[in-house]
Amino acid sequence: MNNPVIRISIWVYLAIFFAYLLGPLVIMSITAFNSPSFPRATPWECLTFEWFSALFRDERILNGIKNSILVGIGTIILSVSMGLAGALMLTQIWPKLRATYYTVIIAPILIPGVVLGISTLVFWDRINRMLGLGADSVLSNGLFLTIIGQSTFIASYCMLVLVARLQRYDLALTEAALDLGATHAQAFRKILLPFMRPAIASAAVLAFLASFENYNTTTFTFGEYPTLTIELAQKVRYGITPAISALAFMIVVLTVFAALFNEANIKRKEVLAKARRDGATVGEVSGGVKLPGFFTGNAAAVALVVFAIATIAVVGTATVYNPKQCIANVQEQKRLETERRIQELREQRKRDAEAKAAKDAAEGATTTAPRPSNDSGFGGVFAPGTLQGDDETAPPEDQEPSDNSGFGGVFDPTNIGGGD
Amino acid sequence: MSAGVGVDLENLWIRFGDFVAVRDANVHIKGGDFFSFLGPSGCGKTTILRAVSGFLEPSEGNVLIGGNNMKGIGPNKRPTALIFQNLALFPLMKVWENITFSMEIKGASAKERRKRADELLDMIALPGQGDKLPSELSGGQRQRVAIARALCAEPHVLLLDEPLSALDLKLRQHMRTELREIQQRVGITFIYITHDQGEALTMSDDIAVMRAGVIDQIGDGKTIYNDPATAFAASFVGENNVFRGKVLEVNGNEALIRTNRSGDLRSRISTANIGKMKVGDDAMMFIRPEALDLAPTGTKGENFVTAQVTHEEFEGNSFNIFMEGDGGKEIKVAIPNVGQSFDDHTGQAMTLEYEVDNAVVVPAGELAAE
Numbered sequence: 103m104n105n106p107v108i109r110i111s112i113w114v115y116l117a118i119f120f121a122y123l124l125g126p127l128v129i130m131s132i133t134a135f136n137s138p139s140f141p142r143a144t145p146w147e148c149l150t151f152e153w154f155s156a157l158f159r160d161e162r163i164l165n166g167i168k169n170s171i172l173v174g175i176g177t178i179i180l181s182v183s184m185g186l187a188g189a190l191m192l193t194q195i196w197p198k199l200r201a202t203y204y205t206v207i208i209a210p211i212l213i214p215g216v217v218l219g220i221s222t223l224v225f226w227d228r229i230n231r232m233l234g235l236g237a238d239s240v241l242s243n244g245l246f247l248t249i250i251g252q253s254t255f256i257a258s259y260c261m262l263v264l265v266a267r268l269q270r271y272d273l274a275l276t277e278a279a280l281d282l283g284a285t286h287a288q289a290f291r292k293i294l295l296p297f298m299r300p301a302i303a304s305a306a307v308l309a310f311l312a313s314f315e316n317y318n319t320t321t322f323t324f325g326e327y328p329t330l331t332i333e334l335a336q337k338v339r340y341g342i343t344p345a346i347s348a349l350a351f352m353i354v355v356l357t358v359f360a361a362l363f364n365e366a367n368i369k370r371k372e373v374l375a376k377a378r379r380d381g382a383t384v385g386e387v388s389g390g391v392k393l394p395g396f397f398t399g400n401a402a403a404v405a406l407v408v409f410a411i412a413t414i415a416v417v418g419t420a421t422v423y424n425p426k427q428c429i430a431n432v433q434e435q436k437r438l439e440t441e442r443r444i445q446e447l448r449e450q451r452k453r454d455a456e457a458k459a460a461k462d463a464a465e466g467a468t469t470t471a472p473r474p475s476n477d478s479g480f481g482g483v484f485a486p487g488t489l490q491g492d493d494e495t496a497p498p499e500d501q502e503p504s505d506n507s508g509f510g511g512v513f514d515p516t517n518i519g520g521g522d
Numbered sequence: 523m524s525a526g527v528g529v530d531l532e533n534l535w536i537r538f539g540d541f542v543a544v545r546d547a548n549v550h551i552k553g554g555d556f557f558s559f560l561g562p563s564g565c566g567k568t569t570i571l572r573a574v575s576g577f578l579e580p581s582e583g584n585v586l587i588g589g590n591n592m593k594g595i596g597p598n599k600r601p602t603a604l605i606f607q608n609l610a611l612f613p614l615m616k617v618w619e620n621i622t623f624s625m626e627i628k629g630a631s632a633k634e635r636r637k638r639a640d641e642l643l644d645m646i647a648l649p650g651q652g653d654k655l656p657s658e659l660s661g662g663q664r665q666r667v668a669i670a671r672a673l674c675a676e677p678h679v680l681l682l683d684e685p686l687s688a689l690d691l692k693l694r695q696h697m698r699t700e701l702r703e704i705q706q707r708v709g710i711t712f713i714y715i716t717h718d719q720g721e722a723l724t725m726s727d728d729i730a731v732m733r734a735g736v737i738d739q740i741g742d743g744k745t746i747y748n749d750p751a752t753a754f755a756a757s758f759v760g761e762n763n764v765f766r767g768k769v770l771e772v773n774g775n776e777a778l779i780r781t782n783r784s785g786d787l788r789s790r791i792s793t794a795n796i797g798k799m800k801v802g803d804d805a806m807m808f809i810r811p812e813a814l815d816l817a818p819t820g821t822k823g824e825n826f827v828t829a830q831v832t833h834e835e836f837e838g839n840s841f842n843i844f845m846e847g848d849g850g851k852e853i854k855v856a857i858p859n860v861g862q863s864f865d866d867h868t869g870q871a872m873t874l875e876y877e878v879d880n881a882v883v884v885p886a887g888e889l890a891a892e
Contacts, residue, residue: 274610280597281575281604282624282675292627296614378658 127354134347137429141344148428153348160345166333169245170314173329176249177256177313178306184253185260185305186298189268192261208262210255219322222251244325251323256312260305267301355413362409365402373400526554526711527588527601527678529574534583536569543569545735547583551713551728553678556705558714558722560746561732562758562890567715568607570732571681574713575604587679603672604681608688609664611656617667618643618652624675642670645704662693669704679711686721698724719759723747731755733888739794750884751794756808758890763814763853765807765827766886769799777883778824779807783848788824789881804886809876811842811856817875825881827874829853831867843867845874 133141137148157163188207195203210218230241240246271294279289295302317331324332334346529551536544543566551557559567572578574585576597585592592600603624611620618639619626625635639652646666656664665685672680682701686694702725705712716722722729723743730740731754739751750756757764767781775791777799789807791799799805817826829845832852836842840856841864847853855874857864 272608272610274606274608275612277577277597278604278606278610278612279623279627280577281602282627282671283598284623284627285598288627292623293612 127350130347131351131354133344134351136344137432139343141342141347147432150429153344154352156343157345157348162328162333162337163330163345163349166328166330169324169327170330172245173248173252173320173327174310174313176245177252178309180249180253181256181260181309181313182264182302182305184257185264185309186302188257188261189264192265193268193271208258211258213255215255215316215318216322218254219251219319222247222254222319223322226250242325244323244327247323247325248320248327248329251319252313252316255319256309259312260309263305263308264298264301267298271297359406359409359413362402362406366400366406369400369402526709528553528586529557529679529711529713530584530586530589531570531574532584532586534570534573534585535581536566536573536578537581542735544573544580547737549730549737549740551711553588553711554709555727556702556712556714556725558716558726558729559732560716560719560722560729560759562717564734565732566735567732568683571604571683571713571715574679575602575681576600601678602681603675603677603679605668605672605683605685607683607685609668609685611664611668611671613656615656616652617648617654617656617659620656620667621652621670621674623671638674639670642674645673646670661689662697665689665697666700669701673704673708677710679713680705682712682714684715684717686716687718694718694721701725723759731758733758733890745793748882749793750808750882751792753806753808753884753887754890756792756806756882756884761811761854762808763811764848764851764889765809766848767805767807769801769803769805769883771801772799776878777805779805779883781807781848784827784829785822786824787827787881788878789883790879792882792884795884799883799885805883806886806889807881807883809881811854812840812858813876813880814853814855814874815876816855816857817873819871819873821873821875825876825878827853827876828871829874830871831869833868834866836864843872845872 129143130141132143134153135149135151136143136146137150137152192200192203192207226241226247230239233239233241235241275293275297276289279293280286284292314329315331316329317335320329320332321335328336330349337346529549531547531549534544534547535542545566547570559570561567569578573580574587574592576592576595576599579593587601597604612623615623618636621639621642622630622635625638630638636652640649643649643652646669648663648666648670651659651663656667659667668685686697686701689697698721701712701714705725714722714725723746726743728740728742729746731738731746731750731752733752733754739746739755741749746755746759750759753764756762765779765781765784765787767779767787770778770780770786772778772791775796776788777791778786778788780786787807814827820828829847832844832846834841834843836859837856838859840858843855843857845853845855853874
């Protein structure tokens, strides 16, 4: 580590690593605040919050978010309960069967989401027909199918999370509760569930995120309830606007905020627990005076506060800042720029045309005697032939006032002399 | 506090597949007794406890509590409370919530529970500690909380599964007295599981010595210690010197044993084996280290043993002399340290003397592992 080369390469590696991880997010977040109507970070034109309002005006996106949340909640409930049941089963099943059971229950994670989507659709359609229900029954409802379809594999994720915690559970606790007179239901509710609560929370978050971002299973099952990912995918087909960047930015901010908040909370609990062990009373530790102490050595809390301030600043700016003038300026600038371009283009075209005409003329002289009529707006001044005729073909000793100069020969020395 | 009720095990068999954990146990435990199951780990004593508390159904036989057959009755319906080896305090509940868990599930109000918790905390000498978490208590305090939690359920029988094994020596000795006091105060039946013969002897009214699923002997501490029924009981409970041999002659309750190494020695026959030992039987004779005394070197007789001293040690309250014994085992002699001078005898042959009454002979059998 003392070798500077190694140290520098580690820093470079870290920089590349984080650029790779976070670069796309940063660029995309910038596009959400740039005014051009195609998402791009450069050239920077105007700071605008227009895309956020555009987002909230977009019925389809809003509907997609709503459906995603509904599906997410359904998936949480279904997946976490199935996952918990699966995890409990795994700890209680006969040891000989455990490996097989584990494989079976983990399999949905390994099966491609597309396959799960199709099979969910086919399976429930079959059941629906067997029961003689119509196309509008619950079993063919998009929400129902999406929740069921996603839960098939999200439940496995949840189980993995829950099993990790359950392995640390001392079965003697349940036995102790039973021994003290509790029924199995009471022991489950009062002892096991509180113990599992942190893992259940993690599993719920995981289930929600997995459900929210799922596309390939949902694409077969959504029916009349397109989720956000489905809506976005459909939008991309017709070209995207920075409104989608705005949505993504909000999701990023919410995620980061939640993660930092959670981290800070955990740190805080640790500090509290340590203080309690050291014999301090709770009041002493959680008292307002101690708050700065809680920040020391708690990077997440500091980052959280900075982040919160930044968010407030952004939102505050958004309410008072009016980008109209800037946009008008940019548009004016753009208009001028466009005009200039058009002008240039026109001139270019004319030049091309005349060059072509002159060339034609030069070629045509051998066959046609008359000089081509000068139909160009500039009267053939730029035609190379004309120039030649005016300046070089005319002999300098020729004093005859041909007067083809624009100044009517006023500069002619002979004229001056003649005036005397 | 509820009065203690008796517990009976009738022809109790417990099998796990082919493995027999408990073999035909018949035990009668009187109400209000402090009863210990004493045995090495894996002897089936915890299995018996789990059968009494209801976590295990016996393969055969019955468990009776207060005369009622407990077949098919779950642990939450039995008048027992179990104190687990690792205590199993609920880690997320405060001490007072732990203690009154049995009231909570019956729907008692928080105020009632708090009041009861405070009473019990006073009883276990932990006043004002109700708002702590179990993880904030010391080992001995947790121990007492576990006892309070079990007592709060007002059981007729309290079952304790090696509850002191996790404590250090000082605390263990202190908790022995405390447990015994609590038992006498509340007057309920205690069934105590331990592999520590000291715990069993000091606390129990009666002890059952177990070996590999079989109950070898049931009796009070003195009987178990002085009058063991089997070689295992003799060697497991306390220190004992073993002399292997054959029965040479039997005179009523005394026998002459031809030992493999130490000549012919006379001994009392243990009460359980009187009339059962015949001339020519393989036998084992046991003499406690403290029952042996030094005799003039070379003395011969039916209560004298001569052997080479291998090493000696000073233990504070006694001098221990180790001599070459039978089957690779040393003979240990403990001479009380009461002021006499003490020379090093290593390498010398010494003669030991004992009272015939202090030696006991039982049929040859399995010895306890050291």
